[in-house]
Amino acid sequence: MKPYFETEDGKLYCNDCLEAIPELDFENIKLVVTDPPFNYRHMGSGFSKNSKLSNRTYLYKIKQLKNGCDFEPEPMLDILWTSMDQFYGYFFCNKTLVNRYINWAINKNLNYDILIMGKINCVPAHHNHHLSDIEYVMLIRAPGTYFSDDEQFHNYKKIQLVSCKTTKIHPCQKSVASMYKYIRVSSKAGDIILDPYFGSGTTGIACRRLDRKWIGIEDSKEICDIAIERIKQETAQYKIELI
Numbered sequence: 001m002k003p004y005f006e007t008e009d010g011k012l013y014c015n016d017c018l019e020a021i022p023e024l025d026f027e028n029i030k031l032v033v034t035d036p037p038f039n040y041r042h043m044g045s046g047f048s049k050n051s052k053l054s055n056r057t058y059l060y061k062i063k064q065l066k067n068g069c070d071f072e073p074e075p076m077l078d079i080l081w082t083s084m085d086q087f088y089g090y091f092f093c094n095k096t097l098v099n100r101y102i103n104w105a106i107n108k109n110l111n112y113d114i115l116i117m118g119k120i121n122c123v124p125a126h127h128n129h130h131l132s133d134i135e136y137v138m139l140i141r142a143p144g145t146y147f148s149d150d151e152q153f154h155n156y157k158k159i160q161l162v163s164c165k166t167t168k169i170h171p172c173q174k175s176v177a178s179m180y181k182y183i184r185v186s187s188k189a190g191d192i193i194l195d196p197y198f199g200s201g202t203t204g205i206a207c208r209r210l211d212r213k214w215i216g217i218e219d220s221k222e223i224c225d226i227a228i229e230r231i232k233q234e235t236a237q238y239k240i241e242l243i
Contacts, residue, residue, distance in 0.1 A: 004221075005228045007235065010204050010214040014224045017196035017217040021079045024215065030146065030191040032080060032089030033182055033203050035174055037071035039096040073097060076196060077104050077140075086142040090182045092117070092174070093136050101138040113139040116159040117178055137182070148185045155181040179206040187212055201227030205234045 001023040004014035013020050073091065081087055087110055091101060098114065105112035115137040122133035162178045179202055183193060189211040195203035198216030200223065207214040208231075218224050 004224055005231075007231065009208055009212075010216065010231070012198060012201075012204070012216045012218065012224060012227060012231075014219065014221055015217055016219045018075055018079060020217045021076075021083055021196060024083065024194070026083050026085065028192045028213075029084065029194050029215065030088065031183070031187045032084075032091075032194045032196070033179055033206075034089070034195045034197045035092040035199065035202075036073060036076065036197045038092075038094040039071050071097070073100055074104055077101075080196075081108060086145050088141045088145045088186065089139075090115075090186070091138045091140070093138055095136065098136050098138065101140065105138075105140045111141050111143060113158070115139055115182075118159055118161045120161050120163055139182075141186075146186060146188065148188075151181075151185050155185050174202050176202055176206045176209070179203055180210065183207065183210055183212060198227055199223060201230045204231055208234060 001013060001015070001020060003011040005012040073093070080089065087108070093101060102112055102114075117135045117137055119133045119135075122131055125132065160178065160181060162175050183203075183206055187193060190213065192213045192215060193203060193207050194215045194217075196217045198204070198218040201216065204214045204216055204227070216227065218227065
């Protein structure tokens with residue numbers, strides 16, 4: 001399997017992750033950090049009831065993404081389970097998928113935890129429900145996997161607060177900061193981090209800044225090209241800072 005794009009510290013494959021993962025060499029892949037599709041059962045009424053948000057296209061963009069509304073995590077988890085020497089991963093998800101990740105982890109006798117990403121400037125849509133100001137991050141790991149004891153205290157908190165950008169190049173784009181602490185506490189410098197839903201390349205950028213290597217998989221050529229441009233800009237900026 002040939003990379004679609006490659007740098008000195010990472011490789012990007014433009015493939016379906018369920019087909020690409022079995023082709024990878026997992027000898028040095030120590031951790032998965034990824035933001036798979038969520039599972040949206042309905043579009044909600046908060047947006048339509050608030051006239052200021054009536055033209056918002058965020059959820060509609062998500063709905064157009066492959067599996068954006070009916071994603072099933074088990075096929076991805078099963079392939080990673082058979083491929084990794086020791087299963088270890090962080091998986092972003094919404095509340096409709098939390099129990100499925102937990103049940104899968106229990107069936108595999110793996111440890112799990114539920115972490116929270118809180119959005120300090122979320123969309124103010126609240127008709128008949130609380131604000132959608134959190135996302136869940138499922139940590140699933142085999143006993144004995146690496147966990148650093150030498151990071152700053154805030155990197156061990158289960159809740160992290162992040163700012164949501166008002167302009168994004170991908171509708172589900174996470175901030176680089178939101179990936180940092182998971183990569184820091186669960187891997188060592190030089191380790192390879194896998195993101196099978198690479199999107200706009202946030203995991204790759206976080207890995208570069210933390211002296212990790214990365215492998216990304218993304219099945220959309222259009223989004224791959226967006227990620228490549230971001231990574232090239234990040235690489236150029238990194239070289240400037242070293243001068």
